[in-house]
Amino acid sequence: MTRWYGRLPLRSRLAMLVATAVAVAVAASAAACWLITRDRLTQQLDDTLTSVNAADANISKLYASCQGQPQPPFFTTYTVRVITAAGDVCHVPGKAKIPAQRTDLRVAQGQLGKTLYTTQDESGAEMRVFDVPAFDGANRLAVSIATPMDQVTRPLNQLALILLFVAGAGVFGAASAGLWVARAGLKPVDRLTDAVEHIARTEDLAVRIPVDGEDEIARLSRSFNSMTSALAASRDLQQQLIADAGHELRTPLTSLRTNIDLLVRSxxxxxxxxAADRAALLESVKAQMGELAALIGDLQELSRPVRGQAAVEVVALHDIVGSALARARLRGPSLTITADLDPWYVRAEPAGLERAVVNLLDNAAKFSPTGGSVEVRLAGGELTVRDHGPGIPQDELPHVFERFWRSPSARSLPGSGLGLSIVARTAEQAGGAVRLRSADLGGTEAVLTLPGAATPPPETPEMPEPPAPPQREP
Structure with missing residues (x-):
């Protein structure tokens, strides 16, 4: 039964549930109506029987007739009996005979008072009987007044047929209405199903479902539209990443191929x-290999998912900046790099945080003129890296953290265009932020802000958790 029901369409199941619920309600109402009507009709019949005067003249005549005394004929609409304490029964002439019951004898013997009960006459017809105690001088009697029960059963049978017809019509109407309501209510679900099947068949994420109202179906449609929009944006970002990566890889690969072809032909x-040209070619090959390695490393860094809490720990930001400064001084020996670092402890991944700081310093060194200077300052959780290069135009500042974006004036300089994207990603994961701005008197100032404390916490679990960063799609 469960398997058969589970294979039905949802609208059919809803219609069946509605029809079943209505059938149960109608059946309960019909049964209650039938029972109440039966009780009322029976009560009316009992009231009629009990209103008959058992000591009227006709009953006296019946008793006298039962004693063998001649009496003129009399008529009554009821079946009247006289039952003696010994069990003798005398019936009114012309009526069906009702055998004496134990109840009749107990009334005749004085063990019971007035009593109502239902029995059958000799032909099997149901009779409603009302027994009344009576006396004949010193003898106890029971006068029994009875009437057929068809006064009750006939209307009840007619009522049962009417209720059965009404109940059947109600169940059929409820099933039809339930099916119609299910079809109308599930139209948004049908549209959602069609959209999902269309996307699965064509991979067209531009499909949107019309949203009408504020009910659960509308919320589901909005959620589906949001999901497809996010998937479409993610796919666009992935395609853009692949296209940009291919474009960036083409230049060093072309240069490598050209230089290696020259060496092979030689x-x-x-x-x-x-010798001088050969040394230059080898140096160029080495440089291009380094650029490829750096680009692949940046792509791997950006493609990694958000790191879990297991990789995060409390680290001294001033120590990480000090290590990054040592590497930056080796890469830019002609630069003067000054640093003013106050203690600051943050919760982050050490390797990723150091890579982000190195990228900021490399970016400053790349745009600094020969013999220039770079000032680094860490105070209150704010790391500032200032160079004295040409600066960044205001219209280009909103794009500096985009992947593979490079200023037109920096296209000839080495780099993949991913360094600042990695810095922004690392800052978000640590609950901080990074921004670039034009410095006074020329140059660019990068500001990395991270939440933390000036003193190390006594225990790592007590370090405040950074807010959850937004997801960044590769």
Whole structure:
């Protein structure tokens, strides 16, 4: 039964549930109506029987007739009996005979008072009987007044047929209405199903479901539209990432191929390349290999999911900045790098945080002129890296953290265009933020802000948790 029911469409199941509920309600109402009507009709019949005067003249005549005394004929609409204490029964002439019951004898013997009960006459017809105690001098009697029960059963049978017809019509109407309501109510679900099947078949994430109202179906439609929009945006970002990565990889690969072809042709033709040119070619190959390695490392960094809490720990930001400064001084020996670092402890991944700081310093070193200076300051959880380069135009500042975006003036400089994107991602994961702004008197100032404390916490679990960063799609 469960398997058969589970294979039905949802609208059919809803219609069946509605029809079943209505059938139960109608059946209960019909049964209550039938029972109440039966009780009322029976009560009316009993009231009629008990209103008959058992000591009227006709009953006296019946008793006298039962004693063998001649009496003129008399008529009554009821079946009247006289029952003696010994069990003798005398019936009114012309009526069906009702055998004496134990109840009649107990009334005749004085063990019971007035009594109402239902029995059958000799033909099997149901009779409603009312017994009344009586006396004949010193003898106890029971005068029994009876009437057929068809006064009750006939209307009840007619009522049962009417209720059965009404109940059947009600159940059929409820099933039809339930099916119609299910179809109308499930139209948004049908649209959602069609949209899902269309997306699964065509991978077209531009499909949107019309939303009307504020009910659960409307909320589901909005959630589905939001999901498809997010999926479409994620796919667009992935496609853009692949296209940008391919574009960025093409340049160093083309240069590598050209330089290696020159070296291979030189070896195959036996015409050696001058030593200076050969050294320049090898140096170029080495530089392009380094650029490829850096680009692949940046892509791997951006493609990694958000790190879990197991990789996060309390770290000294001033120590990480100090290590990054040592690496930056090696990469830019002609630069003067000054630092003013106050203690600051944050909750972050050490390797990712150091990479972000190194990227900020490398970015400042790349745009600084030869012999220039870079000022680094850490105070109150705010790391400031200021260079004295050409600066960034105001219209380009909103794009500096986009992946693979590079200023037109920096296209000739080495780099993948991913460094600042990695910085922004790391800052978000640590609950902080990063921004670039034009510095006074020229140059650019990068500001990285991270939540933390000036003193290390006594225990790592007591360090306040950073807010959950938004998801960044690769």
């Amino acid at each position: 070896e195959q033709s036996g015409r050696p390349i001058p």
